Amino acid sequence: MTYTEKLKRVEEIINLVNSGNIDPAAMIVHIKEAQKLIAECSDELTKLEEEMK
Numbered sequence: 001m002t003y004t005e006k007l008k009r010v011e012e013i014i015n016l017v018n019s020g021n022i023d024p025a026a027m028i029v030h031i032k033e034a035q036k037l038i039a040e041c042s043d044e045l046t047k048l049e050e051e052m053k
Contacts, residue, residue: 010041
């Protein structure tokens with residue numbers, strides 16, 4: 001999954017949670033997925049920053 005696809009998925013999860021049309025147990029699963037994707041994006045940005053030094 002590319003960086004952009006990860007961010008798009010995080011946005012989808014945020015919209016789903018904000019909609020209120022989600023079961024609380026499913027919400028936890030989606031939030032954990034979003035946290036994982038955000039961590040991966042952060043790692044990618046850190047690597048890019050290090051490469052640019």
